[in-house]
Amino acid sequence: MDVFASAYPDACSSIGAASRAGNSQVLHELLMKGLDYTIKDNRGWYPMHEAAFGGHIECVKILLETAMSDCESTREILDCVFPPAFDGETPLSIASSEGHVEVVKHLMSLYKESELGIDKMGYPLHESCKNGHNKCIEILVDEFPMHVNMKDSRSGDYPIHVIVEKENIQATKFLIQNGADVNVQDSDDLKTPLHVAVSIENEEIVKLLINEVKDVNATDITDCTPLYLAAQNGNENIVRLLLNKGADPLKCMYIDHMGLKSFPLTVAAEKGHFPVVKLLAKITPKDCCISAVILSAFNRHNDCLLYLFRKGYSTFHSDIKIAGESVWDILLGHNNGFESFSSTVKILIENDTLFSDLARREEHLYFKYFILPMRFNDVNIVVLNEFLNAGLLELRFNCETFPNLSYSISGHKVLQDRLILNSRYPHYLRNLSKISLCLRYFPFLSISHNSSLPLVVANVDDLLHGILVQNVPSLVDLTRWVIRCYIIKVKGLICSKHITCLNLPRKLEDFLLQC
Template sequence: MDFTECYRDTVSSVAAAARSGCRKRVRRMINRGFSVDCRDNRGWNALHEAAAAGSKECVQEILSAAGGSSRGCRAYVNSLTHEGESACYLAAQRGHLAVVKHLLKAHADMNQLTNDLSCPLYAAVDGGHKEVVALLVSKGAEVNRTHTASCWTCLHQAAYKGQSEIVQILVSVCDLEVLDDHRISPLFVAAQYGQQDCLQILVNTGANVNAQAADLATPLLIASQEGHETCVKFLLDHGADPNTACSRDWPQLAIHAAAEFGHISILKRLIAVTDRVCDRGDGMVSPLYVAINGQQCKSIEILLEEGFSPDAQDCTNILGVSSPLSYALSRSSNKPCSEPVRLLIAAGARLCEKVWICAMATDRSELLQLILDHRRIPQPETLTSDCPEHQCRGRTLLRLEELRGLLCVALNQTRFAACWLPLLLRAGLEPSLLLQPDMLEQADSEALNYLLGFVNWSILSPSLKHILDRRQAEKSWDPSSHFGSIPALSHLCRLKVRAVLGPGVLMRTAVVQQLPVPSPLHGFLQFKDISDAFFTHSSPSPALHQIQEYQSTHQHRHVL
C-alpha cells in the first residue's frame, strides 16, 4: 500500500476520480502512474469507489490497469474493504446492474461474505433491486445460505421487506421451509409483517401454512397478534389450523392473540372457527383471561356476546388465577369498578369469596353497588340448592353459595359495616341473617343502630339482648332513644309489609307506589327515614392486600 501519496477527500487520486464517475480523469491518473490499489481508512480502493458509484466505464479502466495475469486481476476484483465488502457487493447493494455484470465477467466472487455475513445477493434483495437479483440467481448464486446474526436467508429478507417480485424469483430456486435461528420460515415472516402479496406467493408455491417456530407459534398466531386481517383471512382460507397449540406453557391459540391485542375483526373471524373447548376445557385457558390481561374491553365484550362463559375454567395451576372476575379485580386493584369487572358482573360471573372480599373488606362501596345493580338478593327460604331450574329462572339472582359467601365475608368485616350494610339492606337482604353474635359484638354504634332499625328489636333472642345490654353498660354502643321502648305500630306494620312483599320487591321496585297508602308513606315503607351509617373514607387498599388481610384474620361462619 502506497502511503506516500497525499490523499484528497480521504481517498487516493484515482479513487476520487472513480467516485466522480469520470472515465477520462481516471485514465489520466492511471497514465500518470497513480496506483489503483491505494486504500483509504475504510479499506476502499479505486475499484470499490467505481463500483459503488455505478460507473461501468471507470470499472473497465481500473480493471484494465490492474490486469496482467488473469490470476492477478481475479485477486484484485475480489479485494475486500475493512468491512469485508467486495466491489461486486457494493454494486449489487446499490442496484448497479451493468457494473455487476462486468464484475462477474472479471471473475468476481458473487458468494463472498462480508464481515456481517451478508453477500451480493442478500444486499440486492435488501435493496429491492430485482434485476440484480435475477442476474445473480441466473449465474448460480447460493440462495439458501444464511446471513446476519438471525440466520435469515434471502427469501426471509425479501418476505420481510415485502419485495413480492423478488420473492417470485426466489421461490423457484429457494428452499421454502428454510428456518432461521428461531425456526421461523419465510412464510412466517410474511405473516408477521403483513406482507400479503409475499404470503400469497409462498402459499401458492407450496409453503407450509402451519409451520411452527421454536416456541410453537404459527403464522396464523403471529398474524392475529399483529393485527394483519387480510393475512389471517388468507391463511384460514388456505388451510391454517386455528386450533393448533402455539405455546409450551399452555395451549395458546390464535384467538388468544387477537383477544389480548384487541384486534376485533380478527377475533370475530377466529371465534367462528375455533373449537370452544378452549373456553371451559380442563388444561385450557379461556380467551377471556388474556383479554383481561391486555385490558381489552371490546374483546371481553365480544367474547361474552358470542357465548364465552364469564366463569371460564379455573386457571390457578396455569395462570395463578381462579376465574376471569378474580383476575380482572387483581388487574385493577385500585379501581375495582373497571370496565372488565363491570362487563363480567353484568354477564353473570360467579361471585366467589374473593370477589366479596374486594367488595366489602374496604371502606369503598363502588364494587358492591355495581354487583347489586346487576344481581338480586334472594330470600333464604327460596333457595335450598343451586339447582339447574334456579339458574334458568334468572342469571341475575344470587346463587345459594354466593349468598353464603356474602354473609360470611360480611360477618368477618363488621368494621366496614357502615359502608356495606345500607347497600345490602336496601337491596333486599333479610336483616335477620345479620343478627348474629359477632355482628352485635363488633359493629360500631351507627351500623348497629341502622341494622336494628330494620327489625323488631323487642323480640331479639335473650343471648342477643344480653350482648346489647352489656355493650350499652360498657358504653361501647350508644343506642337510639326509641330502642328502649316497644316498637311503634307503624314500624311493625312496615315490617309486615316487607315480609309479605319480600324485601327485594319492596326496596328495589316501584310496587310501593301502587299500594293504597298516602304518598308520604312510600319513603317510610322503604325505611328511608333511617339515617345511613357514616364511615370516614381513607385510601382504598389494593384487592390483593384486602384478600391477604382477610385470609389472615378469617374465621369461618356457619350461615344459612
C-alpha cells in the first residue's frame, strides 16, 4: 500500500479526527485546550485538509479563525500552517475536487490574497474539471480567470483538455466563453482539445471546438491529425464535420508498425470502416495511398478492398518490400490460418496483383519434388487453390523455375519413405494434401499403383503408397496448359477478365480458369 495514498487511523491527531468527522464542537473544545492543529498524518494532511475533504464548513471556519489569530499574514498560514500535502494537495484543491462549493468559496480569498502560484494552490480548477463539479468551476474561474489557460505541471494538461475528456459539454462551453485557448497542446502527446474530443467520439464537443480552432489540421506527437483519429475510430459524422472545415486527408503521414505511410484512408481501410473508406476514397489521390490496398488485404476487409479497386486505386507490385519482406510474404504469413483469405487472394488476383516473386522461390524440402515453392508450405489448401487457378505452376514453368521431372521421379521413393515414417503428424498430412492438389493441376506427372496405370486424381493415400510417373498428357490437358502458359507470359497471371476477352463458350472459360 502507498503510505501517501490512504490515511492510517493511528496516524491522525485528535484534532484531525474531529475535523475528519465534522464535529465542530469537539474541534472547538480541543483547540481551546491548546492542542496542536498543525500535526500532519502519513499523507501530509493537516486537520484543515480533513475538514475540506469532508466539506465540513464549520470546522474549516474554526481552523481558519484560529490560524489567523496565531499568524501575522495569510502567506504564513498557507506556508506554515496549511501547506500542501506530500502529493501537492491543498485544502482548496481537495474541496474543489470533492465539489464542496461553500468550502471553496471560503478558502478562495485566502489563496488569492496570498498571491500563490497555481501549483502552490494544488490546481483547484483542474481538480474540479476532473470530477465535473460545474459550480466550483464557475466560481474558480470568476475568482482566478488566469487559471483557465494554465497547465498542470503534473499531467501536462490544461483545464480545457480535462473537461473535454470528461465529456462535460456545459463546462466546455463555459471555459470557451471565458477565454480558454482551444488551440493549446498538452505536454505529453501534443494533443489539442479537438484531438481529445475526436478520440472519445463526442460529436457535440467536436462541433463546439471546430468553430474555434485556428488549425483543424494540427498534429500531435505522432503526426496524427483529428481527421486521422476520426477515421481510425470509424466515426463517419465526425469525419464529415472535419472535412467540411477543411481537414486535409493527406496531412497525416504517420509511419505505422509495417513501415507504411498511413493516411486517414489507410487507417480506415485497416480497421474495416467501410463508410469512412467510401467517404475518403473520393478525395484521396489514388497515386499516394497504396497502403490502403495493402492493409485492407492484410486484415481481409474485402468490401474495402473491392471498393478501392473500383475507384481506381492501384494494387501493389509483386516485388515491393515492407520492412525487408515482400507484401505477399506478409499477407500470407499473417493469414495462413484463415480459409476466408482465399476470397481476398481472389480479389487481388482479379485486379492484376502479380505474384511472380513468390513463384520464383526455391522449393521447400518436402515440396522439392512436387513443384511448389517454399512460401506455400504455410498456406492452407483453399488459398493455394486460388494461386493454382491463377497460374502458379504455369508461371514457374515460364520462369524456368520448374523442377526436373526425372529428378522428381527418382527422388520420390526416398521422400515417400520419410513421409510414411512421419505421417502420424498432422503437418505432414497437410503437406501431402497440398502435393495431391498440385498434381491435379500439372499434366506431366501422376501417381500410379503401377507404372502403366496412372490415377486420374491423387489423394493422400496414393501419395504414400503409389508410384510417381511421368505421363503423356491428353491433347485436351496439353492444349489447356499451353493456352494458360501463353496467357501467363502476356499478362503475368490468369484471371477471369483475361479469359472472358477471348469470347469463348462459358464451359470453355470455366475449363481454362480452373485448370
